[in-house]
Amino acid sequence: MTRPLAAGLLLLAALAGTALFAAAVAPLGWLDPLRIDVERVLAPPSRAHWFGTDGLGRDVLARTLHGGAASLGAAGLATALALSVGAALGALAGSAGRTGDALLSRTADAFHAFPPLIAALALLGAAAAPLTGLPAGSRVGLVVGLFYWPGPFRFVRAETRRLAASPLADAARAAGARRARVALLHLLPQALLPLLAPAPFVAGGAVLAEAGLGFLGVGIRPPAPSWGNLLADGFYFVESAWWIGLFPGAFLFLAVLGCFLAGEGLRRRAAPSQDI
Amino acid sequence: MTFRRAALQGAAAAVTLLVAAFLTYAALAALPGDPLAAFVPEEQRLTLDPERRAALEHELGLDRPLPLRFARWLGAAVAGDLGTSFRTRRPVAREIAERLGPTLELNATALALIAGVGLPLGWWAARRSAARGARWGSAALLALYALPTLWVALLLQYLLAVRLGLLPLYGRSDPVGGGLGSRLAHLALPAVTLALHQVAFVALFARDTARAGFLSRHAQRARSAGLPEARVFARHGVRPSLVPLAALLGLMVPGLASGSVLIESVFAWPGLGTYFVQAVLARDLPVVMALSLLASGLTVAGSLLADALAGAADPRVAGTAEGRR
Numbered sequence: 001m002t003r004p005l006a007a008g009l010l011l012l013a014a015l016a017g018t019a020l021f022a023a024a025v026a027p028l029g030w031l032d033p034l035r036i037d038v039e040r041v042l043a044p045p046s047r048a049h050w051f052g053t054d055g056l057g058r059d060v061l062a063r064t065l066h067g068g069a070a071s072l073g074a075a076g077l078a079t080a081l082a083l084s085v086g087a088a089l090g091a092l093a094g095s096a097g098r099t100g101d102a103l104l105s106r107t108a109d110a111f112h113a114f115p116p117l118i119a120a121l122a123l124l125g126a127a128a129a130p131l132t133g134l135p136a137g138s139r140v141g142l143v144v145g146l147f148y149w150p151g152p153f154r155f156v157r158a159e160t161r162r163l164a165a166s167p168l169a170d171a172a173r174a175a176g177a178r179r180a181r182v183a184l185l186h187l188l189p190q191a192l193l194p195l196l197a198p199a200p201f202v203a204g205g206a207v208l209a210e211a212g213l214g215f216l217g218v219g220i221r222p223p224a225p226s227w228g229n230l231l232a233d234g235f236y237f238v239e240s241a242w243w244i245g246l247f248p249g250a251f252l253f254l255a256v257l258g259c260f261l262a263g264e265g266l267r268r269r270a271a272p273s274q275d276i
Numbered sequence: 277m278t279f280r281r282a283a284l285q286g287a288a289a290a291v292t293l294l295v296a297a298f299l300t301y302a303a304l305a306a307l308p309g310d311p312l313a314a315f316v317p318e319e320q321r322l323t324l325d326p327e328r329r330a331a332l333e334h335e336l337g338l339d340r341p342l343p344l345r346f347a348r349w350l351g352a353a354v355a356g357d358l359g360t361s362f363r364t365r366r367p368v369a370r371e372i373a374e375r376l377g378p379t380l381e382l383n384a385t386a387l388a389l390i391a392g393v394g395l396p397l398g399w400w401a402a403r404r405s406a407a408r409g410a411r412w413g414s415a416a417l418l419a420l421y422a423l424p425t426l427w428v429a430l431l432l433q434y435l436l437a438v439r440l441g442l443l444p445l446y447g448r449s450d451p452v453g454g455g456l457g458s459r460l461a462h463l464a465l466p467a468v469t470l471a472l473h474q475v476a477f478v479a480l481f482a483r484d485t486a487r488a489g490f491l492s493r494h495a496q497r498a499r500s501a502g503l504p505e506a507r508v509f510a511r512h513g514v515r516p517s518l519v520p521l522a523a524l525l526g527l528m529v530p531g532l533a534s535g536s537v538l539i540e541s542v543f544a545w546p547g548l549g550t551y552f553v554q555a556v557l558a559r560d561l562p563v564v565m566a567l568s569l570l571a572s573g574l575t576v577a578g579s580l581l582a583d584a585l586a587g588a589a590d591p592r593v594a595g596t597a598e599g600r601r
Contacts, residue, residue: 004415109288110295113572115530118537118552125556126304126564208424212538215426216553231426235433235542238445242434249427257422264418 005265011258022065031062052243067225075206077141086152091188094160112150159191204259317362359562379547389471398482421476485517526582
């Protein structure tokens with residue numbers, strides 16, 4: 001395993017671990033992200049509150065850890081959705097005929113034409129009526145995932161096209177498999193390899209997108225914490241309480257760094273000649 | 277680049293835009309459930325009596341099927357009529373024109389920083405790539421790339437504006453006596469934070485291309501012919517990294533657009549980004565539709581430009597890229 005890959009995975013495991021830990025001890029009354037300490041409102045970091053308290057006297061450490069669970073969960077859902085939809089449609093397009101391929105490719109292009117943050121902002125803020133029943137985290141994850149699938153789509157489509165001309169596809173067709181079956185069961189597993197390196201970058205982008213949406217007030221909304229809405233809180237108190245935004249932002253940075261390091265490590269494994 | 281290829285690419289881009297426009301329209305005009313929502317502000321819509329409502333729907337063509345309505349909206353949009361804002365009751369096109377200036381100012385400054393800082397940084401990293409500790413330098417570049425824009429904005433605001441008082445916290449100029457100095461001081465933080473992510477991206481890219489170039493056999497040959505190292509680097513490192521970079525600029529549009537939305541909101545910059553956020557939060561659908569369409573149009577134009585530049589710079593690309601699918 002390359003060092004960046006190991007470092008990235010370690011970082012992500014540590015962040016997920018702290019989020020899970022916070023969720024695990026919450027029933028015991030520890031690290032409660034909603035508990036208000038009226039004695040200490042806007043208190044700087046101290047023994048009682050390692051990361052300080054916010055404008056309502058809530059513990060910033062607890063909110064950062066619980067916010068991490070929400071943010072990473074939403075980003076994870078978005079990534080899983082983007083990768084699976086992108087890969088499945090990519091395999092279908094790569095082995096479909098001209099018309100099917102053109103149809104899917106143009107649709108992917110159209111989705112790709114929207115900057116993800118802008119499209120998700122418009123959809124969540126102005127039109128998410130059919131999605132309002134969902135919990136905020138899943139809603140954000142679904143909408144962000146909707147605008148990240150064209151990237152994986154392109155990788156898998158290109159690779160499937162290459163494979164469709166190979167004996168592998170001929171053999172499957174000769175055995176009587178239909179087109180969709182050849183695409184999804186025979187070619188797709190082979191075509192996933194080139195997707196490995198870009199996948200963590202998709203995840204990093206999704207983490208950032210969630211934070212942006214939370215910051216703008218259309219993602220996961222307070223009182224439930226997320227790294228995005230904690231940053232918004234940080235901006236609100238930038239003149240009086242630096243710790244409110246500093247710590248959630250640092251966790252966000254580490255999460256994105258973890259994703260990018262993992263991606264960089266995988267890229268180097270794929271192309272060792274570019275190892276710098 | 278042949279004419280046929282250019283025409284094919286243009287046609288593909290037009291189809292892409294058309295589908296993107298339809299998606300925008302369908303998502304924003306049809307998804308909310310009530311088609312009238314895209315034309316009449318919520319508080320008026322809910323108190324309409326049924327007769328008036330039916331008349332209005334007929335007048336606006338809302339009793340017709342979605343594709344027809346879309347065609348009508350698109351026709352008007354192409355003719356420059358983007359509808360009327362719910363909030364201000366003014367034409368959306370005029371409001372966009374008014375707010376274009378500040379956004380262009382911010383993005384142009386950011387682009388200058390991206391090219392002016394990102395490129396030299398990448399070249400420097402490429403030259404040092406054989407040196408000891410180069411791995412740490414490359415990790416630092418990756419860390420720079422991973423820095424969340426919002427967090428950097430917050431840290432810079434706190435350090436430079438709140439603690440040191442060197443720069444203003446937000447706004448575009450002082451309300452009174454806002455001369456050039458004040459304008460530049462207000463521009464500094466937003467432009468730097470907007471540029472940061474792309475600076476790292478360009479630096480990583482320039483590093484890889486410059487390094488590949490100056491380790492190539494041509495470069496080895498030039499070295500063995502006795503050319504000084506600086507000249508070898510300029511010719512075989514710097515030059516090949518400039519070519520794909522031209523194309524890269526076109527691909528930066530989505531990043532800059534998203535960045536503008538966040539950065540303008542942070543720094544209360546009176547441009548299209550803040551306008552978009554305000555419109556979304558107020559459910560001002562004509563504005564949201566117009567700006568979504570603008571963003572996707574710019575993205576498509578950017579990637580078209582990128583393809584054209586990449587093809588013009590390197591004929592090998594022209595035969596293989598997107599246009600031939």
